[in-house]
Structures are given as C-alpha cells and as structure tokens.
Amino acid sequence: MTGFEVTAERRSWVRQIMGMPISVHLRGAGVRSDPVVPQVVAEVFEQLRAVDRLFSTYRSDSQVSRIRRGELTPDHWHPWVHEVVGLCEQARRRTDGYFDAWLPTGFDPSGLVKGWAVERAAALLAELNGCDSCLNAGGDIVTSVCSPNSPAWRVGIEDPRDRTRILAVQEIRTGAVATSGSAARGAHIIDPHTGDRPDELLAVTVTGPTLLWADIYATAGFAHGGDVVSWLRARAPDYRALGVGP
C-alpha cells in the first residue's frame, strides 16, 4: 500500500548487570519481528555477565579479586585480563597518571572495564542488519546507525546539580558518550597524585569514537578538574569534553 509510511520501530531491553542498569535500544523495521534480534541482545547481556564474573571486585571468586589477594599469577590470567591490564597501563600513560588502576587498596580496573566491556558488547549490536543501536550502561553510551539516512541518536546530558534536568542534548550517530561525576555515587573518584577526592567539578562528559577512551578521559578529567576542555584537546583531539562546575 502506498502512502503508508511506517516510522521505524523501536524496542528496548533492560537488565541489571555489574550493579547497574543496562539498556539496549534498537531502531529498525525488524526489531520486533526478526528472530535474530532477541538472540543477539541476549548475547550482549551474557557477554557483560561473563565480564562481571572475571573482573568484579564484589565477587570473591573473580580473577581480579584473586589477583588482589595475590592468588593468581599472570600465566593463569584469562586473555581478557591480560588485555585489560595492558589497557590500564596505556590509560595511565595517556592521562598523565590521572587514570590509575593501581590504587593504594590494590589493583582495581573497574573504571576501565566498564567502557571496554560495553564497547565490545555494543559491537555485536552494530552487526545487526538494518538496525540502529544504542547501548546505555548506567549513563555511559555507545551508539551506532546502519544507514546514512538514519537519524542521529539524541543523547541528553544530565545536569549533575539537578538530575531531573537535561543540561544539553548531544546528537551522535556512531560513537560514544561517557560521563563521570559525583552525582550518583558520591565522591568515589580519587586524584591518584594526591589521594584527595576532587571537588572542582561536578561532572565531566566526554564524546568521541570509542567508549573505552571516552570513559577513561571522563574519569581522568574529573580527577584533573579545572579546564578539562583544553586538557583533553591537547591529549586526544578526537574527543570532546564538557565540564560542569558547582
């Protein structure tokens, strides 16, 4: 029938994994009818659970917990653990030490694992034919569009002073948005250089091609404080920062 233009269907799924809500949103003609869609979404969530089993510091039997207790030597590490440890070293170098997984309390790669894991999982969604995808893991986002005609995803940047408000809207097609701040979990980020809890900024949002690095730069930028826009521009021209002060 002509003249009957169906708007793209959209479907969402939410699961609680790694102690946070993880939402998958898909847009496209087949998102409610294609049997492959729910299979791939289930695979995304399963991959994130597998990461949690390996890396969670809340699980005493995870590899990271065993490394922290000195029970696991590198030759017994899972390949993903080797990969993450390598990335943690790279992140420390690229952020002048503002991102550091080797805390006084022990090795804790949690700040990097999330972005790394979510980006890997989102790659499964991006392979779905004819679908635009958006994976939001507790406020950190990976998006993808499958066609030049697809509209951008409109990402609301939350106001850390009033979490019921949107400070800005960022349109993004294929890329990532990460926010670090104290609005949700209190002052949980530490400046590795001083051991202090930074309070110059309330939140830092970073947009760029990968969630792994957007998230690292958002956390490091929050710890750095001050002019995070210039700080990031000098280090990673592909990424853009938005800092929100008190």
Next chain:
Amino acid sequence: MRRIASTVAATVSIVVLLFSYHTSTNQDPVAVVGDQPLAPQPATPGAPSTSGAPSSGTNGTFTGAAADTRYGPVQVQIIVSGGRITSARTLQVPQQSSKDRRINSAAVPILNNETVQAQSARIDTVSGATYTSEGYAQSLQSAIDGVHQ
C-alpha cells in the same frame, strides 16, 4: 489510511519498581518498565521516529500495570496528547511505613517531572554519572526505556 492508523491501539506502560539493589552480583532484571510494546506504531508520514515517546498522533491516557515491589504495588499513568507525554502521575503509592513514604515522596515526583521533560526535549537516551541500580528506578532513562519496551 491515516484515520485507520490513528486508531491503532497503543499501550504505553511505565511501571516503576522502587526497590533497593546493593550488590554487583545479581544478574536478573530488577526493573521491568513497561508491560506491552507500543506496537504497531501508528503511521505518520514524515514524522520523526526518534523521540523518546509514542509516535506523533497518539492520544490518550495510558496506565501501566501495577508492579509489585517490596514496598508494595506501584502504578503509573501517563497522558499522551499528539504523541507527547503531557503529564504523568502515580496511581498507587504504597504508604505502609515511614520508609515507604520517604522513598516514594522522593522517587515519584522526580519520575513525573522527568517523563514530561524527556518528552519535551525529544531525547533518546541519557548520559550521566553512573546510576546505582536504586537510582535507575527514579531516572529519566528508566522512563524512556519503559516507553519502548
């Protein structure tokens, strides 16, 4: 065709579960937002399809299924006019203890505002400091997730 499309029944349900969630070890969904899909989407030629809400042209009052939470049943109703959420209110709020009252007085007004604001800003998703799982139930993202479930 348009007339037919505009009569397509759409059900939008936003069910908010208000409960605590402390560890990173649980893997089951704790917040089920929305009990029925908004399907089929009414056809509206040229309408943007990305808004965090029902398609343009949808009108009516939609009531979510009551969700049993450990604080009691919670049910949310939204009013949609021209595809926009114009108001949201809670139909059932558990009031069994002072703790319930505290939780609900904090959570429900925030949800109501957020639902309306999300719609007026036409956003698809929200970036913010990492939600706790408790915080999610009160969040803008959970309202958006619910509309599309």
